[in-house]
Amino acid sequence: MRAKKxxxxxxxxxxxxxxxxxxxxxxxxxxxxAVTPNDLLYSEGVRMWPSRATLEHFEFxxxxxxxxxxxxxxxxxxxxxxxxxxxxASLAGYALSRFSFRAKYWLIALMLxxxxxxxxxxxxxxxxxxxxxxxxxxxxxxVIVYTAFNAPFATFLMQSFFDGIPKDLEEAAMIDGATxxxxxxxxxxxxxxxxxxxxxxxxxxxxxxxxxxxLMLISGNDAATFPVGLLSFVSKFSVDFGQMMxxxxxxxxxxxxxxxxIQRYLVQGLTAGAVKx
Amino acid sequence: MAxxxxxxxxxNYGDVEVLHGVDLTIRDGEFIVLVGPSGCGKxxxxxxxxxxxxxxxxxxxxxxKHVNHLAPKDRDxxxxxxxxxxxxxxxxxxxxxxxxxxxxxxxxxxASAVGAAAAKLGLDPLLERRPKALSGGQRQRVAMGRxxxxxxxxxxxxxxxxxLDARLREQMRAEIKKMHGDLxxxxxxxxxxxxxxxxxxxxxxxxxxxxxxxIGSPLDLYxxxxxxxxxxxxxxxxxxxxxxxxxxxDGKADIRLSDGTAIPIRxxxxxxxxxxxTLGIRPEHVELKEDGSWQADVELVEPTGLGIILHLSIHxxxxxxxxxxxxxxxxxxxxxxxxxxxxxxxxxxxxxxxx
Ligand SMILES: Nc1ncnc2c1ncn2[C@@H]1O[C@H](COP(=O)(O)OP(=O)(O)OP(=O)(O)O)[C@@H](O)[C@H]1O
Ligand SMILES: [Mg+2]
Numbered sequence: 001m002r003a004k005k006x007x008x009x010x011x012x013x014x015x016x017x018x019x020x021x022x023x024x025x026x027x028x029x030x031x032x033x034a035v036t037p038n039d040l041l042y043s044e045g046v047r048m049w050p051s052r053a054t055l056e057h058f059e060f061x062x063x064x065x066x067x068x069x070x071x072x073x074x075x076x077x078x079x080x081x082x083x084x085x086x087x088x089a090s091l092a093g094y095a096l097s098r099f100s101f102r103a104k105y106w107l108i109a110l111m112l113x114x115x116x117x118x119x120x121x122x123x124x125x126x127x128x129x130x131x132x133x134x135x136x137x138x139x140x141x142x143v144i145v146y147t148a149f150n151a152p153f154a155t156f157l158m159q160s161f162f163d164g165i166p167k168d169l170e171e172a173a174m175i176d177g178a179t180x181x182x183x184x185x186x187x188x189x190x191x192x193x194x195x196x197x198x199x200x201x202x203x204x205x206x207x208x209x210x211x212x213x214x215l216m217l218i219s220g221n222d223a224a225t226f227p228v229g230l231l232s233f234v235s236k237f238s239v240d241f242g243q244m245m246x247x248x249x250x251x252x253x254x255x256x257x258x259x260x261x262i263q264r265y266l267v268q269g270l271t272a273g274a275v276k277x
Numbered sequence: 278m279a280x281x282x283x284x285x286x287x288x289n290y291g292d293v294e295v296l297h298g299v300d301l302t303i304r305d306g307e308f309i310v311l312v313g314p315s316g317c318g319k320x321x322x323x324x325x326x327x328x329x330x331x332x333x334x335x336x337x338x339x340x341x342k343h344v345n346h347l348a349p350k351d352r353d354x355x356x357x358x359x360x361x362x363x364x365x366x367x368x369x370x371x372x373x374x375x376x377x378x379x380x381x382x383x384x385x386x387x388a389s390a391v392g393a394a395a396a397k398l399g400l401d402p403l404l405e406r407r408p409k410a411l412s413g414g415q416r417q418r419v420a421m422g423r424x425x426x427x428x429x430x431x432x433x434x435x436x437x438x439x440x441l442d443a444r445l446r447e448q449m450r451a452e453i454k455k456m457h458g459d460l461x462x463x464x465x466x467x468x469x470x471x472x473x474x475x476x477x478x479x480x481x482x483x484x485x486x487x488x489x490x491x492i493g494s495p496l497d498l499y500x501x502x503x504x505x506x507x508x509x510x511x512x513x514x515x516x517x518x519x520x521x522x523x524x525x526x527d528g529k530a531d532i533r534l535s536d537g538t539a540i541p542i543r544x545x546x547x548x549x550x551x552x553x554x555t556l557g558i559r560p561e562h563v564e565l566k567e568d569g570s571w572q573a574d575v576e577l578v579e580p581t582g583l584g585i586i587l588h589l590s591i592h593x594x595x596x597x598x599x600x601x602x603x604x605x606x607x608x609x610x611x612x613x614x615x616x617x618x619x620x621x622x623x624x625x626x627x628x629x630x631x632x
Contacts, residue, residue, distance in 0.1 A: 168360050175328075177376050179348070187364055
């Protein structure tokens with residue numbers, strides 16, 4: 001019995017380990033290539049770690065490429081998009097969760113439809129729309145497009161979080177003397193922090209890695225975001241893998257920081273104890 | 278404190294009407310208990326008074342003020358929810374003081390009000406805890422405390438004790454009664470529990486299918502139920518009913534069961550000769566007598582400790598007796614019983630009481 005339990009535990013741990021290795025291996029490879037000197041990249045064959053590690057790619061990327069600009073643009077675009085979408089989605093999600101109004105059904109259907117089209121189909125019309133408005137080649141244009149595309153899904157996400165919060169709570173707050181909006185802000189919103197964190201994280205990463213629109217709407221380096229910038233390491237005749245990977249590693253940093261910041265809210269269930277469990 | 282006046286209040290959900298014109302006048306300081314089977318509209322009525330549900334028709338006045346379109350926050354009432362609805366991200370003290378903070382009450386006043394309420398409910402050692410670190414009974418007390426920290430015009434309770442175990446319920450019931458004695462606050466209390474209704478109420482409102490059936494003191498409802506519904510709903514075990522037809526003449530009257538047996542009663546007004554009528558008698562009022570005039574077959578014996586419930590059959594109709602006489606713990610196969618006239622309730626063909 002004992003032995004069986006032990007072996008089960010070991011199998012369990014091994015399975016988790018295998019999963020983690022599988023999931024993280026590409027990241028490891030990214031890091032490995034980023035620290036491999038150019039002269040060793042092809043000469044050493046496939047090894048897990050180069051015989052000599054270097055930071056020269058990082059230095060080059062930071063000091064001599066347009067990467068800092070891409071990076072700054074991406075932070076601005078992703079951050080603004082995440083915040084804008086989360087605000088819109090919180091308000092809309094709350095409305096869908098709590099109010100009944102006539103067009104609700106159609107509104108939801110419409111929002112679902114927007115999620116059905118492959119984005120490629122929409123590139124041309126959106127380009128046509130943004131050009132006269134002067135929103136091509138600008139970060140603001142990207143933020144608007146990203147916000148529009150992420151808002152519906154984020155709204156559904158937030159709605160499900162609001163659905164999970166008992167209605168009694170805001171009714172109690174209203175009887176205690178709060179307006180509905182105050183009850184939303186002081187009682188419901190704090191309890192939705194995990195949902196808000198998840199939405200922020202989801203939208204941030206989506207905007208951070210978006211390539212298609214960034215590529216189509218932006219030309220030139222000034223307003224290019226990081227995924228577009230990465231492509232500039234691909235020249236006609238060669239790909240500078242070392243620098244590209246170094247840029248990739250650097251680009252991971254804000255995403256990691258961001259998730260470190262919000263993970264506290266992602267893991268905890270805040271509603272415990274609200275109603276008799 | 279205030280009076281509450283409900284006039285012809287109706288409620289529709291879409292096409293379905295769930296309250297069909299409720300009239301209810303509650304005096305200042307009165308303790309009203311709403312009872313009725315599940316789905317009869319008790320919570321709906323309570324929530325309409327609180328302002329949480331829109332009023333489809335009719336008028337609600339609180340302290341003489343028309344409140345149909347007033348937001349809950351402007352009605353100045355307190356409510357204890359069945360689920361307690363404590364704010365999970367706030368400490369017990371913050372839960373209790375939330376309403377005062379919303380009203381911008383000075384800090385010292387908040388502290389003293391919370392202190393007083395906590396002392397009254399024995400919550401002092403728990404003030405800094407979050408709701409999730411409390412037991413069910415403690416949560417219930419916090420919900421209570423949240424209501425009593427301010428002096429609202431009225432208290433509304435929606436089955437506040439139904440999540441507690443029997444012992445705790447008994448204790449909280451007594452505390453609510455004591456609290457009402459101290460505060461003298463106008464209260465409306467929804468419950469399924471007979472004992473809660475009987476012990477707490479100044480007046481009970483019995484509802485069925487969105488219609489008020491009877492309003493009166495607990496003993497009124499027990500002694501003189503207005504109709505079959507109230508007769509069957511109030512009291513436990515429930516009242517026995519024997520269906521038959523009413524016959525009268527020569528200053529005498531009886532109710533004839535389907536097998537022809539006639540049970541003599543005193544003549545009642547409002548009953549028509551030859552029409553259907555129902556005879557009711559509470560299990561605790563049936564007499565067991567050697568020389569009783571009715572024979573009953575014993576089907577089941579249920580000892581409750583306090584007394585014994587006997588399930589009988591009289592002329593093919595099932596029947597219950599409640600008695601403290603332990604001799605019937607092992608009864609003979611059949612018994613003789615009497616129906617004392619002063620304890621007989623008679624209802625006409627529409628189920629309304631006839632006197
Ligand atoms: N939002 C709603 N939409 C449609 N019907 C509703 C809604 N809320 C309540 N009802 C109906 O209204 C009726 C009264 O409900 P209510 O909650 O007042 O019953 P209740 O007397 O409190 O019952 P319980 O004792 O089970 O709590 C029920 O038949 C219920 O199905
Ligand atoms: Mg109810």
